[in-house]
Amino acid sequence: MAYVKELLKGNTDPLLLSLINLRAMYGYEIIKEVARRSEGYFKLNEGTLYPALHRLEKAGLIEGRWQPSITGQERRYYHITDKGHDVLTARRKEWKGFARAVELIFGV
Amino acid sequence: MAYVKELLKGNTDPLLLSLINLRAMYGYEIIKEVARRSEGYFKLNEGTLYPALHRLEKAGLIEGRWQPSITGQERRYYHITDKGHDVLTARRKEWKGFARAVELIFGV
DNA sequence: ATTATTACCTCGGATACCGAGGTAGAGGTA
DNA sequence: TACCTCTACCTCGGTATCCGAGGTAATAAT
Secondary structure, eight states: OHHHHHHHTTTHHHHHHHHHHHSOEEHHHHHHHHHHHTTTOOOOOHHHHHHHHHHHHHTTSEEEEEEEOTTSOEEEEEEEOHHHHHHHHHHHHHHHHHHHHHHHHHTO | OHHHHHHHTTTHHHHHHHHHHHSOEEHHHHHHHHHHHTTTOOOOOHHHHHHHHHHHHHTTSEEEEEEEOTTSOEEEEEEEOHHHHHHHHHHHHHHHHHHHHHHHHHTO
């Protein structure tokens, strides 16, 4: 729905970093992995994912490498960089601060 | 920082509803109350707040009433509506689902 | 031969945040 | 009086993000 879409803003990048941090992944794989790990909660759109990957690569947080799959089809595998790892650590910490602040106001 | 700004997206409305649900408040007051309750974490800007209040009022979730303060200055106090109360309940629930999904991926 | 799936991509519309700017009244001070 | 500060409201333009729709091309299945 429209609301989840808004919530996602600003969280896409950290989520992608978090996954790529586990192992190198390619775009199409990430979409499924995000859905799987979030138990179906997140359904990342391609129009969201690919620009985000390019954004992260441009920022030097991940690095893409073309590699053929067993079928011969080319895939762009993204690897996390040292800088990306540092940023991920910072983002996770910020997330906690943010979630705490929201819940202070919600009074949960 | 820029990142918190992005995280805020989509959360402003629920946060405002949550505060106005406690008691009728006016804009200027809300800015301070948000900062106080979040222990300084959120610093809501006027350019964010006032459009958000108008948005919520237009959606029928809150209702503004002009009332003079003791000094005689006019303030627009916002009251939550029944619809607003329902939406708040839904938003809180959605927040929990969202926070859970993020943490599933973060592996926190 | 045709369809489905994998896998990548871009573009434009809608929406939200924010900084900067503006208006105006009340209170204090020189 | 003149000035400044604080309260209290507002709008506008720039920037960034998400998403749906559309496109390309290869492989796999029918």
